Amino acid sequence: MSAALLLHWQLDDLAPGPLVTGSPAGPATGEVEGAPQVRADDRFGSCLVLGGGSDAVVSTVGVARPVTSMAWVRVPSMPSNSMAVVFGQGGHFVLWLHDDGRIVYQGSTVNGPFRQEAGPGTFTFDQWHHLAVTSRDSTARIVLDGVVVAEDVMPGPVQPSGERFALGRDPNSVSSHLALAAAHLRVYDGPRSVAEIARDMAADEALLASFVRTHPLTFELVNVDDQPVLYIDDAPGGQTLTLRVSNSSRQDLVLWSASGPTGPESHHLSVGFRQGVLAVDSRPALQVPGWELFVAGSTGWLRGPEGLTLPAGTSLDLPLSGLRADGVGGTRGSRVELGYRRVGYSGEPSELVGARHQVVEIVNHRGRPEVPLHLGFVGGDRVLSDGRTPRDLRVRVANLSREMPVPLAGADGTAPTELVLSFEVQGEQETRDWALTTAGTAGTVTLRVGGSVPGGWHVHREMLADRAQWTLIPEQDTTLPPGGCLELTLEEVQGLPDPGHAPVVLAYRNLPGFRDGQLSAEVERAPMVFSARHAGLGTAAPQARLHIVDDTGDAHGGSVIVGPTGQPNLRLGYDTGYSWIQSHGAAPLAINPVGNKVGIGTTAPPSPLTVQAVTDHLQLRREAQSGGAVVFLELYQDQTPAGVDVYPSIRFHHSHKFWHRIEGRPEGFAFKQGTSDELTGVTTGALTASTVTTPRLQADEVRGTRLAAGQSVLTAGSDHLQLRREAQTGGGVLFLELYQDQTPAGVDVYPSIRFHHSHKFWHRIEGRPEGFAFKQGGSDELSDVQAARGIFGALTVDGVTIGAHELRALLRLAAGQLEFDLYNVLQNEFAYAADFSPFDHDRRHVFTWRRKGERVSQGRWRIAFPS
Numbered sequence: 001m002s003a004a005l006l007l008h009w010q011l012d013d014l015a016p017g018p019l020v021t022g023s024p025a026g027p028a029t030g031e032v033e034g035a036p037q038v039r040a041d042d043r044f045g046s047c048l049v050l051g052g053g054s055d056a057v058v059s060t061v062g063v064a065r066p067v068t069s070m071a072w073v074r075v076p077s078m079p080s081n082s083m084a085v086v087f088g089q090g091g092h093f094v095l096w097l098h099d100d101g102r103i104v105y106q107g108s109t110v111n112g113p114f115r116q117e118a119g120p121g122t123f124t125f126d127q128w129h130h131l132a133v134t135s136r137d138s139t140a141r142i143v144l145d146g147v148v149v150a151e152d153v154m155p156g157p158v159q160p161s162g163e164r165f166a167l168g169r170d171p172n173s174v175s176s177h178l179a180l181a182a183a184h185l186r187v188y189d190g191p192r193s194v195a196e197i198a199r200d201m202a203a204d205e206a207l208l209a210s211f212v213r214t215h216p217l218t219f220e221l222v223n224v225d226d227q228p229v230l231y232i233d234d235a236p237g238g239q240t241l242t243l244r245v246s247n248s249s250r251q252d253l254v255l256w257s258a259s260g261p262t263g264p265e266s267h268h269l270s271v272g273f274r275q276g277v278l279a280v281d282s283r284p285a286l287q288v289p290g291w292e293l294f295v296a297g298s299t300g301w302l303r304g305p306e307g308l309t310l311p312a313g314t315s316l317d318l319p320l321s322g323l324r325a326d327g328v329g330g331t332r333g334s335r336v337e338l339g340y341r342r343v344g345y346s347g348e349p350s351e352l353v354g355a356r357h358q359v360v361e362i363v364n365h366r367g368r369p370e371v372p373l374h375l376g377f378v379g380g381d382r383v384l385s386d387g388r389t390p391r392d393l394r395v396r397v398a399n400l401s402r403e404m405p406v407p408l409a410g411a412d413g414t415a416p417t418e419l420v421l422s423f424e425v426q427g428e429q430e431t432r433d434w435a436l437t438t439a440g441t442a443g444t445v446t447l448r449v450g451g452s453v454p455g456g457w458h459v460h461r462e463m464l465a466d467r468a469q470w471t472l473i474p475e476q477d478t479t480l481p482p483g484g485c486l487e488l489t490l491e492e493v494q495g496l497p498d499p500g501h502a503p504v505v506l507a508y509r510n511l512p513g514f515r516d517g518q519l520s521a522e523v524e525r526a527p528m529v530f531s532a533r534h535a536g537l538g539t540a541a542p543q544a545r546l547h548i549v550d551d552t553g554d555a556h557g558g559s560v561i562v563g564p565t566g567q568p569n570l571r572l573g574y575d576t577g578y579s580w581i582q583s584h585g586a587a588p589l590a591i592n593p594v595g596n597k598v599g600i601g602t603t604a605p606p607s608p609l610t611v612q613a614v615t616d617h618l619q620l621r622r623e624a625q626s627g628g629a630v631v632f633l634e635l636y637q638d639q640t641p642a643g644v645d646v647y648p649s650i651r652f653h654h655s656h657k658f659w660h661r662i663e664g665r666p667e668g669f670a671f672k673q674g675t676s677d678e679l680t681g682v683t684t685g686a687l688t689a690s691t692v693t694t695p696r697l698q699a700d701e702v703r704g705t706r707l708a709a710g711q712s713v714l715t716a717g718s719d720h721l722q723l724r725r726e727a728q729t730g731g732g733v734l735f736l737e738l739y740q741d742q743t744p745a746g747v748d749v750y751p752s753i754r755f756h757h758s759h760k761f762w763h764r765i766e767g768r769p770e771g772f773a774f775k776q777g778g779s780d781e782l783s784d785v786q787a788a789r790g791i792f793g794a795l796t797v798d799g800v801t802i803g804a805h806e807l808r809a810l811l812r813l814a815a816g817q818l819e820f821d822l823y824n825v826l827q828n829e830f831a832y833a834a835d836f837s838p839f840d841h842d843r844r845h846v847f848t849w850r851r852k853g854e855r856v857s858q859g860r861w862r863i864a865f866p867s
Contacts, residue, residue: 003190006063007165011048011183014038020048020057026186030057030167033174035462043128044072044183044204051463052084052179052443056168063089063165067158068192070132070143071167071185072204075178076428077125079440084178086131087185090171091161095133097123097178103149105133105142111156116140118150126428130201136191146198179443179463215354216249216345219338221271228358230277232327233365238282239323241360243271243302245338246315252346255308262292267301269318270339274298276326277334277362283322291318309346330415331364331509331516364415367514372401373480375506375519378487379532383436384540385525387497389549390444391540393523395421395504396451397486405479407512411458412476418509421447421488422469423523426496432466436502436523441494442468448491452484495525550574555582607722614733617723621739622749629778631764632738632751635664635720639758648755653722664755664763668784669774681789684772738767816864821855828852832859 008026015021020030034055041047050056066089073086078099088094093107100120107114122144123129132143135158142150163171167185170176184204192200221241223229231239247253260266278284278298286293290305302318310316339355378394397419399406408417425442426435437445442463447470449457458473472488480486490504502525507518529536536542538549550559552575563569568587573580583589591598592608599605602612611617620632635648647670653659660680663670673680723735738751750773756762763783766773776783795802812818822831829848835858838844849856 002196003068003188003192005186006066006189007059007185007187009057009167009185011057011185012038012044012046014048019060028063028165029060031060032057033169035460036168037462037464039181039465041181041183047072047074047181047183049181049465050168050177050179051468052177052440053461053463054174054177055179055463056166056174056177058167058169058171059165061164062162063160063187064162065160065189066092066165066187067160067190068132068134068188068197069093069095069165069186070130070134070192070197070200072128072130072183074128074181075123075125076180076439078178083176085166085168085170085176086178086180087165087167088171089161089165090163092159092163093133094170094172095131096176101125103131103142103144105140105150108159108161109138109154109156110159114140114152114154116142116150116152116154118142118144122149130197130204132192132197134188134192134197143194143197146194146201148194177443179440215356216247216251216253216352217338217340217343217354218246218248218356219358220244220246221336221358221360227361229361229363230323230325231363231365232325232331235324238321240319240321241323243269243318243320243338244315245269245310245318247310247312249345250312252312253310253343253352254346255304255306255310256342256344256351257306258303258342262294262303263296263301267294267303268340268342269302269304270299270337271302271320272299272337272339274334276329277360279324279326282324285321286318287321288318293320325362327364327366328414329362330409331418332362333359334362336360364510364516367511369515369517371406371508371511371514371517372399372404373406373508373519374398374400375504375521377521377523380530381522382524382526382529383493383495384529384536384538385495385497385499385527386538387438387441388494389538389540390492390494391529393490393493393504395488395490395506395521397480397488397506397519399480399482399484401482403482405481405484406514408453408474408478408480409510409512410455410476410478411473415510416473417511418507419472419486420469420507420509421472421490421504422467422507423490423502423504424467427465433498433500434502435496436504436525437494437496439463439465444492444494446491448489449486450489451486453480453486454478495523498525499527500525552576555580558582602724602726605722606724607719609720610722610724612724612726614725616737617725617733617735619737619739620751621741623741628749630740630749630751631754632740633736634754634756637757640760645760646757648757650753651722662755662765664757664761665786666757666761668763668776668786669755669765671785671787673788679786679788681791682785682787683791684793813863813866816866817862819860819862821859822861824848830855830859832856834858 005026007028008023009020009030010023011020014032014036018032020032022028034051034053036048036050036055036057038046039049048057069087071087075097078084078097080099083096083098086095086097091108093105096104096106098104101123102120103118103123105116130145134141134143135154138154138156140152140154141148165171165187167182168178168180186200221228221243223239223241230241255268258266258268275298284293284295284300286302290308292303294301300320336358337355338358341351341353343352344350345352374397376396376398378396381393383391383393410416424432424435425437425439426432427439445468447459447461449459449472453474455478456475458475460471462469462471501522503520503522505518505520507516509516527537529540529542531542534542534545534547536547536549539547548559550573553573554575555571555573558571558573560572561569568583568585571582571584581589597605597607598609600609600611602610622630622632635650637646637648640646647663647665649661649663651659651661659674661672663672671680671682672678725733725735738753740749740751743749750766750768752764752766754762754764762777764775766775774783774785775781809818824831827848829850829852831846831848834845834847849859
């Protein structure tokens with residue numbers, strides 16, 4: 001049993017309502033949302049164009065069982081990372097289209113939801129495609145141009161909801177609108193095979209050829225400017241409109257004989273206007289040899305010479321004079337019908353009978369030609385020419401008169417005032433330098449109405465093929481007062497990604513006492529926009545005198561480039577987690593090369609470079625994991641004349657408490673106080689050296705390069721680098737860190753500070769796992785350390801470690817206070833001075849105590865008077 005056709009919208013015309021009517025086989029009616037337009041099309045004769053935004057067609061009643069749905073669609077390129085709905089049924093299924101060409105069919109079955117997808121690139125844009133979805137039992141298919149592009153198993157048979165069917169938006173909500181052209185939408189209550197879908201496709205395309213053959217005549221009704229316009233004016237003789245009849249078929253047409261007087265029963269052509277279009281005193285006339293015109297009411301019948309041939313592809317002009325428009329309805333559009341009969345193809349016996357339609361604009365030309373209105377922009381007339389950054393445009397319509405109000409007729413009258421604000425748009429595969437934005441992004445633009453006009457407004461938005469427009473009609477009679485204004489804000493405008501100019505046009509119709517006309521103001525598409533005091537690049541809302549917003553990127557790019565890219569240049573930019581400044585072209589970055597100070601974390605640096613922070617002031621970091629001699633910090637003094645000595649130094653300064661410095665000298669390092677040459681103490685856990693020379697040494701334990709250009713060079717007469725902390729709280733504060741990233745096993749790098757006097761000496765302090773090493777130049781030879789006092793945990797001299805206990809013994813020895821027991825290692829006995837039986841009056845006996853290893857109280861001795 002074949003599937004029954006539930007719905008067939010040909011989408012080639014709109015009925016009053018507006019409505020989309022169905023074919024006799026599928027008569028369901030569709031309700032139009034927004035402002036879709038019927039447009040001529042080379043493939044289908046005409047089609048329905050939905051502009052996105054709010055445009056859609058929704059069935060007026062529910063559709064019982066849509067198992068197969070199909071339509072011809074042509075979709076312009078979609079915005080990046082977007083998706084929208086082609087068609088669907090509320091509560092049952094939705095067919096999604098993604099910007100990358102994916103087609104997604106998702107819906108419900110008796111056993112739960114399902115989702116089917118045809119991958120990226122399946123659907124191509126700006127071309128006609130026949131798109132169908134169907135299912136049989138538990139198998140779903142997506143069919144594109146008669147070819148299955150996706151076939152998957154569903155959890156079960158589909159479960160239609162009986163809700164309304166929608167074209168161009170999500171059927172479950174008023175959202176996800178899709179801009180598209182559509183023709184021949186069909187819905188069946190059962191599955192359709194690929195062959196059956198192909199037959200529907202062929203029938204759709206054959207309709208155009210059939211229609212052209214049975215409707216060979218097309219026509220235009222135009223004025224002297226070749227425009228379909230009839231003016232409302234007071235010219236006594238009326239106007240002349242030319243009826244241009246064309247043979248659009250591939251065969252010659254011939255006028256047959258028509259007996260009797262020219263009229264409804266005897267004519268070749270008829271021109272019918274709607275009631276109220278032509279003024280009652282219109283006197284239409286036709287003065288073309290061989291042609292007659294009879295007029296009754298709003299219809300004119302024309303009869304031409306029998307046997308007149310109109311070759312294929314040619315036109316016939318018939319001027320109709322004496323036409324006048326009725327001004328009661330004001331400016332408006334009206335349909336004109338051309339009927340034909342007693343016409344046939346040359347050599348064929350069949351009569352051709354039919355009718356075609358065209359819209360003629362009725363335009364008011366009565367009243368004063370100059371209206372005291374001005375159209376301009378407030379707050380800037382620019383949008384960014386990047387195709388993505390939105391900006392609001394405030395369009396102001398001002399009454400320039402100081403005395404005269406401009407009347408505006410309300411919507412409840414016969415000829416309400418219409419203000420139509422519009423701008424051109426650029427479609428896909430088009431180049432329209434005068435367009436403001438693309439057809440795709442125009443759908444996101446909204447209009448906000450404000451100003452000093454009393455009362456409210458009816459606003460109707462339309463997305464036409466080449467422009468976006470808003471029609472404003474006052475709710476009631478009102479005026480634009482003298483000096484007053486109407487402010488129309490176009491919100492979220494994204495300019496074309498090309499610099500240029502685009503007009504914004506305001507057409508005014510039915511202004512009482514004035515002719516219809518229009519005003520325009522140009523918008524500039526530019527890479528920079530301005531506010532009252534600020535300029536923005538990449539942003540429509542600059543927050544500074546110059547505000548730049550760009551894509552994030554590393555130091556190979558740059559939001560700002562100073563200098564030619566083929567030469568040394570400076571670049572600034574930002575990435576996702578940091579901002580940067582970079583010198584390019586293999587050139588160094590110099591900061592204040594001719595003088596002045598640099599501050600980091602401070603606005604008043606006292607030194608050439610001051611880093612001010614609460615903690616962690618400066619870190620010299622190396623990420624590479626390779627080994628080798630690495631200099632982390634170098635204090636470099638250029639060569640000085642003979643007799644002039646400068647000793648590179650590091651100063652440690654605590655405000656109002658102390659300051660010390662480590663000074664690099666030819667003989668090694670000197671630890672000194674403040675700015676004097678007085679040596680200061682050194683306190684450390686351990687000191688390793690070949691020799692230690694110091695006036696004073698205090699310790700718990702005492703143990704005994706090559707020049708490379710740095711990444712940062714500070715040049716000054718003195719006070720090269722100060723790491724400064726203003727906060728007066730205490731605590732452990734890190735002022736300087738030399739950091740080496742983790743290295744592979746067997747690769748060791750020792751962070752170091754080098755003290756270098758050109759052509760005289762250089763030394764370095766090297767951080768090692770066991771502590772600090774003081775070395776000479778670029779070698780591993782140890783250097784001397786000079787200080788007024790050293791405080792250590794231990795002292796190692798030539799491999800011998802002396803701790804605090806040993807040093808205390810030496811101090812008592814030097815003071816004559818060292819006590820000891822005298823032990824005989826052979827006998828394992830301690831010596832003592834006997835306290836009985838003296839040897840004589842002056843001498844005692846000295847014995848050893850025979851109890852092995854036992855100390856004797858009389859066996860305590862002291863070394864006195866050492867020298």
